Amino acid sequence: MTTVKLPDGSLKEFDSAVSVKDVAKSIGSRLAKDALWGEIDLQPVELDYEIPQGEPVNLKIITKKDPNALATMRHSCAHVMARAVMRIKPGVQLAFGPTIENGFYYDVECDEPLTEEDFPAIEKEMAKIIALDEPFERLDRPRADAIQVCKDLKQDFKVEHIETGLADDDSLSFYQQGEFLDLCRGPHIPSPRRIGAFKLLSIAGAYWKGDQSREQLQRLYATAFFTQAELDAHLELLEEAKKRDHRVLGKRLGLFHIDEMVGQGLVLWTPKGSFVRQKLQDFISEHLQRQGYDQVFTPHIGKLDLYKTSGHFPYYQDSQYTPLVDREYLSQLAEEGCTCGELSNLMNEGEIEGYLLKPMNCPHHIRLFASEQRSYRDLPIRLSEFGTVYRWEQSGEIGGLTRVRGFTQDDAHLFVTQEQLGQELIGCIELVKIIFDAMGMEDYSVRVGLRDPDSSKYVGDPQNWDLAEQACREAAQTLGKDFSEDPGEAAFYGPKIDFVVKDCIGRKWQLGTVQVDYNLPERFGLEYIGSDNKPHRPIMIHRAPFGSMERFIGVLIEHFAGSFPLWLAPEQARILTVSDKSEEYGKRVESQMRDAGIRVKGDYRSEKLGAKIRDGQLEMIPYMMIVGPRDAENGTVSIRDRIDGDLGAIPVEEAIAKFQSEVAEKTVRRTSS
RNA sequence: GCUGCUGUAGCUCAGUGGUAGAGCGCGUCCUUGGUAAGGACGAGGUCAUGGGUUCAAAUCCCAUCAGCAGCUCCA
Known part of the structure; x- marks a missing residue:
């Protein structure tokens, strides 16, 4: 007598010995056809596995539709890949090898670095391993034994991981397949024959535990599917996605140009691209006017004193262009025999006189606000500007229009009272919604960045924070769309709402943003006169519904695959x-x-x-x-x-x-x- | 910034030690054709830049700059 308990709680009884497949058949021929493997008491088993008789067993039949089936198979494939690499290259240290959105990777460290030329050999070895059809077997080991096992295997990363990352686990699991033994939580597919089709995709650097100060490993990216046809379809999709890459389309359609001689990450807008950009500006300007914004212009540079007051210099020096040192100050330093090293030190300490290419527009707008005496009757004051800012982004991060060194924000700063904050945030969100709706962009996500309760880096009164965070939540709710709340994602000066979209190869980019700021009004001593005839401190809102014109247009080109709607098309x-x-x-x-x-x-x-x-x-x-x-x-x-x-x-x-x-x-x- | 790959005509790319090629585009001419490529001829390159190895370098080595992928970062 065989008794199985299915995931829905129902019991099925069989008079004689049956296999997993037999059970599937008894449920339905479709299920029997789709079944990939079974899980008995959470342990994967092959379809022809004979179910033990006697006591009822929990059986789950895994099909392609199971959300974890593909990921499980891919993870097993990652083991096969690691095993193949170890066979080919001596002295391989294994790090992590998880499943990711469309495939998997394994981080490894080799004596001699892997290159893409090694791919065919690795793939061939993987095919051999799969053909052997050895099962993935789980082994549970007490903590001390597990460490010893990894030491015996000479897998230093695994030892470190058990000692630090898995410090609370008393027992650890390994999976063994042939000679290959790896620390792994599992689960795995019962045998490698479920790996239908796989392909190594790329190789890249990655830091151990994501820490820039630690070892740099090689990350092998690959993917796998249950069938060759699915793999082919996926690869074709990747090829199609590349065709809508804004860098490719931008060149083909003549929208923008980035010139080596001008500088990395500095965009030259062609007449066509400029047209699109201007149309977008006109579009949002109309809505700004309706919402009671005032448009202003401010210069591209400002005195260092401005940024010392704001706190941006020298704290963010690494991500700013080097200051323009004041001419007279520089000759004075020269007379005093100041060396380059000393000059550099003065810069690091922020003790220098000169100008900075503006890395953001807020200080200028703040000085406009402070240029007149303000009454509560004047508030909210909304100063907007298509303000071009310059940031020294790391060279490896720069690319296309999505990450550049000079960009124009559709920026505005709102100076509001605490009572006005909620309503103004809703107004900001409304602008973002107007844009996304007009473009037919539905595939974006909303992130409310809250403070990390365990951190003390935040400035301002905790009570105000609570109010501001609640106001952000309520504003986000007006979108009628799911949003995530991310503790620790707030800026140190206030909570924020971000709008994130994906590019053609799945990278996420923040576009619009709405941020509450208690810090800058404080630093600049901003005040307005309240109805009580006493000075009060306004709250600032930073907001940019497009984010930046560059990044937005980059994403927009991909969104439309270059086919702009008639109102935006340079040539209609x-x-x-x-x-x-x-x-x-x-x-x-x-x-x-x-x-x-x-x-x-x-x-x-x-x-x-x-x-x-x-x-x-x-x-x-x-x-x-x-x-x-x-x-x-x-x-x-x-x-x-x-x-x-x-x-x-x-x-x-x-x-x-x-x-x-x-x-x-x-x-x-x-x-x- | 880090690791790896790449840099040849306006664009996409071939060329692995013996002084440079294709397609598209561009120019001229022919063609006058009704819904996704008509034809002929021609112009166009100090092979990213700077060093080195060699009798000889687009090709091998080093550095720099730039691009791509990933990592790290993004007030």
Whole structure:
């Protein structure tokens, strides 16, 4: 008699010995077909495993749909990969080898570094190991034994990990497969034959335990799927994603240029890219005006005193451009025989006179606020500026438009009373929502950064913090979207709400941000006169709904895969003549459209129509208007839509009206998600 | 900043020790073609920069700069 208890609590009884597969069959033929392996009392077993008779056993049949099935298989594949590397390279030290979103990695340290040229050999060895079909066997060892096992294996990272990271565990598990033994929590698949298809993807550096001061390891990235077809589909998806990379599209569509001679991370906007940027600025400016913001302009530099007061200099010196040392101060230092080393020390200590390229706009706005006496009747004061700031980002972090050294924030600083804080935060969130909605961006996440209760780095009154954190939560709730609350993610000066999106290869970027600040009003001694005729300290809100124009446009290019909606497209429509004979008519239509405010160009080359269409498609022109003798005769254009193709001939006026309404509606029509 | 890879024509790339190639683009000419590439000819490169090895370097070595991936960082 065999009795199994299924995850739903139901019991199934069998008169004779049965395998896992038999149980699956008894439940349904579909399940039997989809079953990958079983789990008896949480231990993975093969499908042909004969279930022990007698006492009831807990059985779970694992299928592809099981959320952990793929991850479990991939983790087992990571073991196989590590084993293969150890067979090929001597003296391999193993670190961590977890599963990640679309695959897995294993951190290793080798005497001679691995390169991508080693991949074929590793993959071949992995295939051999899988063909051996040795099971993954779990071994539990008491703490002291476990340390000894790792010492015997000469796996120093594992020893350290047990001694520090797993200091509270009395018993530790290992998994053994053939000669390969590894400290591992599990679970694993019952045998490697469940690894359908795998591929090594890349190799990169990573620090042991993520600590820059520790050993640098080599991280082998790979992925695995249950079938070759799934792996192929995944790889194709990666290729497709690369095609919408904003760096590739930015070059192909001529949106921006980053020039070696100008400097790393410094963006040159081409006319087309500048157009998109300007349109976005105009768009948000209109909403700022509606919300009662005042726009201001401030310079790109400020005296060091300003940043000493704000606290930004010298504390963030590593991420700032070197100061512009005051001319007279510099000659004075020279007269005193100051050496380079001494100058450097003076900079480190912040004891230097000169100017700084502004790393943020707040100090300038603060001085504008402080330039007049303010009454509670004036508040809230909302100063906004498309302010360009410069930060010395680490060279290895810079790339494309998403991480640059000079960027323009759609910045604003709100000076508010405690009572106004909640409502103003909601207003800020509203702006972010307006932007995401207008772009049809739904795939973003919201993070409320709260203070870490165990840390003392935060400035300001804890009661105010509580109020501000609650105000942030309430503001976030107005989005009607899930948000995460992240303790420890607040800035030292106040809580914040961040908006995060992913780029084409899955990297996360913060776009919009709304931050409460109790610190700067304090440091600058800001005041307003209250209704009680006494001075009070305002609270500041920093907010940037786009984040920065650079990063936002970078993400936006990928979001639209280069196909901007009509209202944002630098070139909205293009006239394509069928032959030279229609050039005159084409030019007439062109000027008619231009007069109607359409951004139109004409392609009058003596190319065949097919070639002109192809070029227009590749340049992602929203509408192509084909004009030939037939159109000239009827006063029409034959419209071709970037997405839907040929729409047939319509009168020129009708085409103009169509475009104008699409622009007015800010319609978003995307070719793919 | 760290590790690894990469840097050849405007763009994408081939070229592994014997003084440079393709496709696209660009120019000129021919072609006058109705919904994703018509044809011919031509111009265009101190092979990222600076050193070194060698009779000889795009090719091998070192440094610098830049790009890519990851790590670390991001007021």
